[in-house]
Amino acid sequence: MDVSPGGGDDVPQTRRTYRGMSAEERQAERRKQLLAAGLELFGTRGITATRVDDICAEAGLTKRYFYENFSSLDELLLAVVEDVLADLTARVVPVIASSGWRNPRPMLSTFIGAMLDDPRLVRLLVIETHSGALVRQRHQFIERAIDVWLEAAPDRDRDPSLLQTQRLLAHAYAGAVGEVAVAWASGRITMSAEEIIDHLERIFRRIAPQAG
Known part of the structure; x- marks a missing residue:
């Protein structure tokens, strides 16, 4: 009826x-x-x-x-990582694009600030992504950030031969930042966020290549 x-x-x-x-x-x-x-x-x-x-x-x-x-725990894990990386990318990439290659501090403040504000991100994105299904997501995030960073390099068009050196150092620097985040999360480094960013900025300025 x-x-x-x-x-x-x-x-x-x-x-x-x-x-x-x-x-x-x-x-x-x-x-x-x-x-x-x-x-x-x-x-x-x-x-x-x-x-x-x-x-x-x-x-x-x-x-x-x-x-x-x-459907599985692995599917949840990938969804969590994708969600976190999407949020981090939305915060970091525009800062890199606007601040440029020669000024790493805004990027460092955004990225390190996010890591230190939530230590769960350090374990999930830096420690847990070194093996298993998360390796690809980690590499994609790093490559995206580095590509944007290199696009902002003032010497890119004038001195193309510098690009490979810049890319190598950018990967090395990304690894250094990740290791610092791990050391902080484990209590091996007890500096404030500003002190960490100061040191990382000095490291960047020492290794950043100059045109010619």
Whole structure:
């Protein structure tokens, strides 16, 4: 029996809501909870020490809702890393593009600031991405940042032969910044963010090649 308003089959049905949220909105909210739980556990315990049960407990959700959003723990891990890198890229790349090759401080302040504000990012992006499925994401982020940085180099068009030297040093510098972040996260370095940035800026200015 048709019990819809007006009794006609052509009357659109209202989507069921719960606490003012549609089914799609509730699923999106659960996905956000799982991503937040993934960042917390991957960024504190590490990948190998985290299980689906741990994620569900941290998120306050059942396995049913986990598998509604992700087919495996690896899929959640990739989604967490992609989410974090997308946010970091959106913050770092415009700063590199606007500040230019010769002024690394705005980039350092943005990147190091993000790392020191949230030590989970150090473990997730610097330590955990050295092996396994995350290596490709890490390399893509570094290559993107370096490409933008080199595009801002004032000598690029005037002295193309300098590009390979610049790229080599940019990769070396990216590695140095990552190692400093790891040392800070482990407590081996106890300087303030400004002190760390001061030292890294001096290192950059010593190794940055000059045209000719």
